[in-house]
Amino acid sequence: MKPSAQRMLAGAGVFVVVSLGLAFRTGLGTPASFGLGVFAAICPLAWIQEALASRSMTVPALIGITLVIAITVVLGRVWCGWLCPAQFVRRFLGGRGQAAKDQADKPTLDISMDPEEVQADVQRIVAGERKRVRRASIPEGSDSRYWVLLAVVISTFIFGVPVFCLICPIGLSVGLLIDLWRLIQYNEVTWTILVFPAIIVLEFVIFRRWCHTICPIGILYGLISRLNRTWRPQVDYRKCLRATGIDCKECVKSCPEGIDLHHPLDSADISVCTKCRECVAVCPGSAVSIPFLAKEFTPSSSDLSSHQDQPRR
Amino acid sequence: MSLTRRDFLAAIGATAALCGVAGVGVLTRSEDVPVRPPGAQDEDGFLSACIRCDRCRSICPESSIGVGHIEDGIFAARLPAMVFHDGRCTFCNLCVGVCPTEALHSIDPGQDKLGVAVITSNCLTWDDPGSCAVCRDVCPYGAVTIVGGMPVVDRSICNGCGECVHLCPALVYRSVSGDRSMRGVEVYPESVAQRKVDDGEVR
Numbered sequence: 204m205k206p207s208a209q210r211m212l213a214g215a216g217v218f219v220v221v222s223l224g225l226a227f228r229t230g231l232g233t234p235a236s237f238g239l240g241v242f243a244a245i246c247p248l249a250w251i252q253e254a255l256a257s258r259s260m261t262v263p264a265l266i267g268i269t270l271v272i273a274i275t276v277v278l279g280r281v282w283c284g285w286l287c288p289a290q291f292v293r294r295f296l297g298g299r300g301q302a303a304k305d306q307a308d309k310p311t312l313d314i315s316m317d318p319e320e321v322q323a324d325v326q327r328i329v330a331g332e333r334k335r336v337r338r339a340s341i342p343e344g345s346d347s348r349y350w351v352l353l354a355v356v357i358s359t360f361i362f363g364v365p366v367f368c369l370i371c372p373i374g375l376s377v378g379l380l381i382d383l384w385r386l387i388q389y390n391e392v393t394w395t396i397l398v399f400p401a402i403i404v405l406e407f408v409i410f411r412r413w414c415h416t417i418c419p420i421g422i423l424y425g426l427i428s429r430l431n432r433t434w435r436p437q438v439d440y441r442k443c444l445r446a447t448g449i450d451c452k453e454c455v456k457s458c459p460e461g462i463d464l465h466h467p468l469d470s471a472d473i474s475v476c477t478k479c480r481e482c483v484a485v486c487p488g489s490a491v492s493i494p495f496l497a498k499e500f501t502p503s504s505s506d507l508s509s510h511q512d513q514p515r516r
Numbered sequence: 517m518s519l520t521r522r523d524f525l526a527a528i529g530a531t532a533a534l535c536g537v538a539g540v541g542v543l544t545r546s547e548d549v550p551v552r553p554p555g556a557q558d559e560d561g562f563l564s565a566c567i568r569c570d571r572c573r574s575i576c577p578e579s580s581i582g583v584g585h586i587e588d589g590i591f592a593a594r595l596p597a598m599v600f601h602d603g604r605c606t607f608c609n610l611c612v613g614v615c616p617t618e619a620l621h622s623i624d625p626g627q628d629k630l631g632v633a634v635i636t637s638n639c640l641t642w643d644d645p646g647s648c649a650v651c652r653d654v655c656p657y658g659a660v661t662i663v664g665g666m667p668v669v670d671r672s673i674c675n676g677c678g679e680c681v682h683l684c685p686a687l688v689y690r691s692v693s694g695d696r697s698m699r700g701v702e703v704y705p706e707s708v709a710q711r712k713v714d715d716g717e718v719r
Binding site: 221224225228229230231232233235236237240241243245246249250252253256257258259261262263264267347350351353354355357358361362363364365366367368369370374377378381382385389391393394395398399 | 523527530537539541542566570571572574575577582583586591593594599610613614615617618
């Protein structure tokens with residue numbers, strides 16, 4: 204199964220759980236708060252907004268945010284890659300072309316090199332000159348999502364209402380499911396059923412790269428993920444085509460977040476990785492893996508030099 | 517971290533857009549606040565604390581918690597609101613227990629109120645006094661009496677549990693829009709009920 208299909212399945216699981224909460228009295232909740240009793244994960248942005256709006260901090264919410272931070276530290280930014288309903292909106296609006304458009308919009312990482320340079324580059328990486336893991340740095344000002352996050356904080360504080368929740372495409376898609384369910388179960392006819400999808404479509408049509416330029420929830424998970432050290436994609440240069448001098452950038456091109464595993468210092472921070480596994484699936488040499496803990500692979504210099512002797516391409 | 521003109525504009529633009537959304541929310545706030553689940557009777561406090569997670573609605577054993585719609589304003593959409601057509605509030609506090617932000621609190625049904633019941637123009641006794649006394653018979657708190665063949669709610673006793681609405685026979689099978697069809701007796705928040713009584717809409 205392709206990673207995109209796996210992610211769709213996981214994302215559909217969110218709607219299945221919400222539907223269970225509609226069919227039975229589970230009280231499990233939705234992405235805003237999900238769990239049993241007080242042991243429920245809370246949307247980190249909802250938590251911030253609730254605290255700012257009500258000027259208070261509650262124990263269940265603190266338990267919730269602790270759970271979310273713990274899960275994100277272990278699993279990284281998986282919410283965005285695997286569970287967020289945005290993947291369905293993007294697919295619905297863009298079909299297969301959307302990924303290609305995103306690709307064109309992404310900052311290009313053009314490091315065209317001749318084979319010797321490619322190999323020398325690999326040698327440097329392997330020699331540890333460019334360590335695969337970049338240390339967390341200060342958020343870059345150029346990521347507009349930080350500004351949206353700031354705007355959410357300011358507007359929520361001023362108005363005393365969780366403002367982003369009002370237009371959150373995640374909340375609105377779950378709300379739409381609830382309203383459709385109640386339309387059938389209780390005859391509840393409401394404009395919400397037309398207005399919510401309209402808002403979601405508008406958001407993703409105006410901001411085609413909503414996830415990468417607007418979503419404050421995504422960047423919040425990215426910030427928490429700076430603590431994440433597990434399940435990081437890793438290149439095995441014993442298998443990577445670059446070690447043979449081929450300037451292969453399939454993993455770089457496949458990454459929706461713009462991470463270059465070969466040049467982590469010059470690309471998006473590894474903390475924004477959503478563990479989507481596209482790089483694993485696309486790698487022609489099966490050199491990319493996402494191990495629980497980074498594996499030590501120290502190819503002997505003979506491994507690399509033996510490649511050098513082979514005819515190129 | 518360097519600030520560019522573009523960043524500055526993004527920050528201003530995003531803040532303006534979100535304040536705009538909230539502003540529209542303030543303007544579209546309806547006076548007719550619905551009955552909120554237990555402990556959420558301070559509407560402003562509830563608006564600031566509820567994250568619209570749907571857990572209270574889901575867990576309610578009587579299915580007496582419904583969900584708000586966009587017709588009642590941007591703020592009202594997705595907020596839980598009491599709908600007594602399936603059952604009344606038994607003050608079991610399950611919703612309070614799952615609320616992740618303590619937007620709901622347990623209340624004392626003898627002291628506190630969700631709202632109060634009022635008799636609407638759909639009550640069967642308007643046409644035929646003495647024909648129906650279901651609300652009096654079912655009220656768990658004895659808040660309804662029949663005066664001159666018509667029900668009268670003692671609003672100092674009624675706590676808005678919704679049992680009378682749940683079992684009122686008026687308009688039960690004439691619903692084309694679920695939660696919006698009005699029965700012969702309805703529960704409103706105290707302030708809304710008072711206004712409707714003053715306006716002569718209900719009694």
